[in-house]
Amino acid sequence: MRKLVVIDSRDVVPLHRVSTVEAVATAVRARVLDGELGPGTQLREVALAQSYGVARHGVRAALHSLVQEGLLRHHPNRGVFVPLLTAVDVADLHTVRCAVESEAVTRLAERGEPLTGVYEAFSRLEEAVARAPWRELIMADLGIHRAVVDAVGSRRLSRVHASLIGELRLALAALREKAEKRRTMLPEHRELISTIAAGSPEKATALLRAHLDQAASDLALAVLGSPTDTLTNAG
């Protein structure tokens, strides 16, 4: 018997107002992921504070966030730096990635969840393969994997994966285009997705792991090729 209820209390939508530190964090994150701030760059607090017109505390908090996120490295009393990932880092990230994506694929195949998001991501990959530059092609690739994880519907699993991919993107800059990839990428993902849809968990995870292993070894090679210096630091 509710009379004139304009907005039902269950309909509330967060209405994302962002705080300053969040805004700074996303801005800096974008600059790092886009490669504008290359590995080894120090992120000085005063400079950032001035450039964004915020207080130093806000910048500190934002950088602290990104450090916890794994995207930056903090050296006590020295500052925050964009890390240069080593082969060890790549292997480490690969481990976590296998964990998350294997679980996702297994669950999706077992309980035939809807894969609409995955199909959308795949069609974006189709477009990218046709005409997009290498960099966007990689992003489309990652987009599929993200969609697969998101399809599971676990907020925390998606969170872990997102942070993981973010860190991985730091190394991705070292990956140079290989024409072969442009050909194999589409059928590989098509097969993976259709195997998931067919409901064969074991086969799907096997495909996935082969795919990820390949990607990881490519990346490890690329990273080894890039300048090995003392900037690289343990997390």
Add this chain to the structure above:
Amino acid sequence: MRKLVVIDSRDVVPLHRVSTVEAVATAVRARVLDGELGPGTQLREVALAQSYGVARHGVRAALHSLVQEGLLRHHPNRGVFVPLLTAVDVADLHTVRCAVESEAVTRLAERGEPLTGVYEAFSRLEEAVARAPWRELIMADLGIHRAVVDAVGSRRLSRVHASLIGELRLALAALREKAEKRRTMLPEHRELISTIAAGSPEKATALLRAHLDQAASDLALAVLGSPTDTLTNAG
């Protein structure tokens, strides 16, 4: 030709000096995990700042850390609270836990890594089963799982798992003692470990998943039994 080098540069040990925010964070984390600060409690900045004798900024940073860690919830302009986990949260955490621990068990079984840490954890569980109270028994249980993940040797995998278990411990308070557990706990883990050591990945992960499923459903039931109120919030 080094002359009179007292300390070789390779011998440096981090010498963990902790910053104030780190100190505050660990202090608060301990109080939350020990249940001293129950679900729904608000962590007020000024109060904490006074009680620890630090500036409000430090407290803010520390709380921010714990929020990112998943241990606390932040409501804009309202503050930071100890969350009350719902059955949904438990299921969500279970998903990630399956991902991480399955991967760990698979890898360990596949490449016969040394399991010394796991054996140590197991002997601690033996002691706990014999005479420790329920709470410590649970911690010993978690200790085994932590050791298994750590044995993989992936920093990031261990990190994810640690944060995961931390959040899970929030719900663990609702879990009441069951005498049956005290009997089944030891043989269950013994079988899991020996299967890993025997190098049978499939069987080991199957055992693990059954074990985790059981734990998750126990927890979900316990959480449903505890007071359901509006304090619970989405992450």
Add this chain to the structure above:
DNA sequence: GCTCGATGATTGTGGAACAATTCAGCAGGA
């Protein structure tokens, strides 16, 4: 060439102030 110490830059921390927001309580009106 090596060590040592001064110097400047940057981070780490504290203190105070104020704006912004939320919340509880209360008065007023349909």
Add this chain to the structure above:
DNA sequence: TCCTGCTGAATTGTTCCACAATCATCGAGC
């Protein structure tokens, strides 16, 4: 009775300033 709007207190969000602590650089002196 229920809704509305106001008001004031409490708390968070943000800024500015100050200063100690630490680190990297560089040059003097042996």
